Amino acid sequence: MVVKQEYFDRIAEAMPEIGRDPASVRQRIEAMELLLEGSFTMPIINRRFGLDFILGLVPVLGDLVAASMGAWLVWEARNLGMPKWKLARMFGNIGFDFVIGLVPLLGNVADFIFRSNTRNLRIIRKHLDKHHPSTVTVEGERLR
Numbered sequence: 403m404v405v406k407q408e409y410f411d412r413i414a415e416a417m418p419e420i421g422r423d424p425a426s427v428r429q430r431i432e433a434m435e436l437l438l439e440g441s442f443t444m445p446i447i448n449r450r451f452g453l454d455f456i457l458g459l460v461p462v463l464g465d466l467v468a469a470s471m472g473a474w475l476v477w478e479a480r481n482l483g484m485p486k487w488k489l490a491r492m493f494g495n496i497g498f499d500f501v502i503g504l505v506p507l508l509g510n511v512a513d514f515i516f517r518s519n520t521r522n523l524r525i526i527r528k529h530l531d532k533h534h535p536s537t538v539t540v541e542g543e544r545l546r
Contacts, residue, residue, distance in 0.1 A: 424482060424534035428527075431478050435523040438471060451514060458503050458513040465503035468513075472496045475522050484529050492522045 420426070440450040454472070457464035476492045499518035503509035 422481070424530055425536065427478050427482060428530055431475050431523060431526055434471070434475060435519045438468070438519045439517045440520075449514070454499075454517075454519060455510070455513045458510050461506065462504060465500050465509065468503070469496050469500040472499070472519050472522065475519060475526070479522070479526050479529070482526070482529065483533075484526070488525055488529065492525055495521045 437452055438454040439452040441452045442456075443450050454468045457468040460467075473493070473496060476489055476496070479492060480489055495518040499513065499516060502512040502516065505512075
């Protein structure tokens with residue numbers, strides 16, 4: 403079965419545009435970090451946690467899924483043109499979180515304390531603030 407190029411062109415035109423500009427990338431990575439690290443609040447101690455902690459409760463597979471979601475942040479950072487040493491540092495954060503997460507109880511505590519995605523977001527924000535100052539945000543609002 404041969405599919406014509408026009409078919410793919412029509413599908414591409416019907417899809418919403420995903421912004422590739424730094425401001426759009428910043429919004430996506432901040433949303434992903436919030437999902438992974440701060441979507442929920444622990445009632446008694448009033449500490450925020452996210453999907454990374456919840457996935458860490460599932461042995462090995464959960465940590466693998468959380469690490470792959472965190473790797474997406476690094477992929478977005480690569481698309482921004484960040485230096486390789488910063489990307490390696492970000493992969494180091496994810497790798498450390500993954501390896502510690504493999505230890506049954508210690509991994510869950512580490513996911514609650516060591517927030518690799520928040521650390522990676524901080525690295526990306528510094529890069530964006532320096533190289534793309536128009537994307538700087540103050541309390542979630544973009545400066546104009």
